[in-house]
Ligand SMILES: Nc1ncnc2c1ncn2[C@@H]1O[C@H](COP(=O)(O)OP(=O)(O)OP(=O)(O)O)[C@@H](O)[C@H]1O
């Protein structure tokens with residue numbers, strides 16, 4: 001397994017709380033890894049650390065052999081924040097072209113990303129006037145421009161209909177098969193089944209790091225939802 | 240600093256401004272309305288109008304650009320665009336200079352309109368050239384941008400951001416020599432006034448008012464204001480952290 005991201009003994013404190021307690025995991029290159037866990041378990045915090053915007057108390061994160069957040073990595077990375085982060089007073093196209101320009105890419109790549117998220121018709125519309133789901137997709141478009149080597153996507157499909165979710169996941173898998181590494185957080189178990197690997201996180205601790213099939217097998221159920229519940233309960237009993 | 244990223248960022252900020260027609264209208268009209276008020280207030284005292292209007296042309300862009308920048312930068316923080324920008328190849332300096340250039344250009348347009356009205360419509364009379372007044376106005380505007388970028392690092396909400404206007408701008412306006420000549424202030428006030436950049440901006444404007452050619456004092460003052468811009472930008476870059484808690 002070719003490793004893209006290696007997290008070692010990561011400790012992160014936010015406010016007065018320790019959010020990640022010595023968290024370790026590896027994420028393989030050229031695949032889609034799902035990051036799952038209850039609300040408040042530390043998914044966004046882990047992603048922020050991987051893209052290099054989170055203050056870290058101790059531990060290390062290596063991305064493509066370099067420390068997370070280093071300048072050369074920023075050229076190869078796309079990050080989708082959980083809340084849409086696009087300029088409301090620009091059109092979808094203007095947003096995409098700006099983020100493309102930051103990566104040295106042109107209008108063609110920007111327009112392609114807008115089309116990929118199904119916003120071709122709304123490209124000339126101000127983001128402020130988009131629906132909630134459209135706005136999330138505008139934000140997603142800005143992250144996937146030019147198919148970066150690493151994509152960190154924080155709940156990319158929230159608020160989208162099943163058809164669009166299916167299309168987006170096909171696109172993610174296509175990017176992975178082209179060699180990109182994707183880390184995608186989600187609450188939805190049918191999405192977890194589409195990942196090559198799953199990281200299950202609970203209260204800042206890793207409770208499973210495996211393929212969906214292996215997670216099902218170790219929990220003794222075919223239903224991922226149920227498997228997740230069993231793993232959490234097993235951990236509670238152990239604790 | 241990366242020229243392509245800087246240009247893209249400047250263009251993006253100007254595009255945001257362009258979509259906000261009402262802000263553009265306010266930026267251009269408000270100074271004109273205030274000049275009109277001033278003109279009729281000192282209907283029969285043209286020397287006083289000349290004195291105040293000249294300072295106003297230079298100080299107004301400072302106040303407006305300070306406010307606009309604080310709010311714009313705060314919005315970048317609260318909407319998450321700043322966090323995202325900091326995960327891209329964009330350098331902090333690209334962002335800060337992008338704001339400086341974009342709002343500096345906006346201020347140039349504002350100063351041109353206000354100066355045209357002041358000189359042609361209201362007969363503002365200065366010994367020196369209107370071009371120098373506009374140059375000083377633009378440098379002041381960039382000072383406003385730089386201080387706005389710096390102060391936005393200390394504001395978490397819009398309410399806090401607007402409170403920085405009385406903190407940062409009002410003392411400078413009160414002590415800049417417009418209301419009381421600086422050398423007639425009590426010693427400690429004059430000392431404070433000596434370290435406030437706007438004092439030098441106003442002195443530069445007053446030099447243009449009474450001398451037909453640019454004076455050494457005017458250039459020195461302008462250099463001091465430009466120096467204050469650099470210091471504020473360096474501090475703003477230092478307070479802009481890529482990693483946050
Ligand atoms: N800025 C902050 N200051 C203090 N605590 C924070 C901050 N941001 C998040 N936290 C806390 O850190 C913990 C982990 O938050 P995080 O956003 O990583 O959760 P998450 O797994 O992404 O949750 P969700 O699924 O709801 O998005 C939570 O308990 C949260 O309250």
Ligand SMILES: [Mg+2]
Nearest residue numbers: 043044045082
């Ligand atoms: Mg989250």
